[in-house]
Amino acid sequence: MQQIYLDYNASTPIAKEVQEAMLPYLQEHYGNPSALHFAGRIEKKAVEKAREQVASLLHATTGEIIFTSGGSESNNHVIKGVFQRFRHKGNHIITTKVEHPAILSPCKYLEGLGAEVTYLDVDSQGKVDVTDVEKAIKDNTILISVMHSNNEVGTIQPIPEIGLIAQKHGVYFHTDASQSTGKVPLNVNELHVDFLTIAGHKAYAPKGVGALFIREGIDIEPLIHGAGHENGRRAGTENVLLLVGLGKACELAQGLQGVSEMKTLRDDLWTQLQDVFKDDVTLNGHLEDRLPNTLNVNFLHHIGQDILDKLPQIAASTGSACHSGEVKLSPVLKAMNVKESEGKGAVRFSLGRNTTKAEIDETVVLLSETLLIKEKNI
Helix, strand or coil: CCCEECECCCCCCCCHHHHHHHHHHHHCCCCCCCCCCHHHHHHHHHHHHHHHHHHHHHCCCHHHEEEECCHHHHHHHHHHHHHHHHCCCCCEEEEECCCCHHHHHHHHHHHCCCCEEEEECCCCCCCCCHHHHHHHCCCCEEEEECCCECCCCCEECCHHHHHHHHHHHCCEEEEECCCCCCCCCCCHHHHCCCEEEEEHHHCCCCCCCEEEEECCCCCCCCCCCCCCHHHHCCCCCCCHHHHHHHHHHHHHHCCCCCHHHHHHHHHHHHHHHHHHHHHHEEEECCCCCECCCEEEEEECCCCHHHHHHHCCCEECEECEEEECCEEEECHHHHHCCCCHHHHCCEEEEECCCCCCHHHHHHHHHHHHHHHHHHHHHC
């Protein structure tokens, strides 16, 4: 049975070039980057090269990049670090209802410590209104956090416009760009952000590694305390193997490798689904301002998880959860006011560099055979 992987937003395979870059640090180099002898110097050089590669991708300086264990740590570092360091100036944080749990959960946690959090609505396409962001700013606002692109529906937010608003009001601004890395250009200066999160395993690097951009001159409380690693901003001996992998992946991402092909295949998948299912398939997310690899659709009269259960050879995700016979929409689809009757059939297909035209065609065939036959037998 042919297996078709269409869940690249969940995780990507490690690119061949990334694997090759990592091998020497798995087989030969084992020193501690903080050590002053020859073994440490080799490792330290590798760490700093990786930092240069990440900085280059983001158009940042090397001093503005710190390494983390992934997107969740980077997000927690910003949310908690800003609150702890600048609580004397205010306790208000602005975010949206469609953020990743790695943003929403820290915000909920801080509410228990006295933070005031505004969770902004989005429109039916998953996009936040820039005017709503500005209206939400108060005298005690210290941070705005809006994701660059949504992991479920792919909608890209108006980050540059929000960044300018944050600057005008003297409020720090963070964006989680975990899903955007390598799919769309990322320039921290054009985005007008103070903090930006990336996660390795969304960009053909290993799991368990990420980075955080912190604009020069901003000092926030570390999330992990200990020795003076990462210029005192993140304690813990650097995982050189993973950092080398992240650096190489970011180098590859600068060319937006395979993005044009992904978009072509994604659009082809959507066209074919419309041809087969007609009005019984609808789109979630923005039609234009969307990640080039992401297609989130509702199969009407079906339940998303049931579809995937019947097609174990296809790896994809669903926007609904079924518990005890009751279907619940994801918080993202709920925030977009997707009707439960539609959203319960949501499936996210996310393509990658390895996706082929043959896989897209086979996916449509399998879906049509499984769903349309079922309808005829009812």
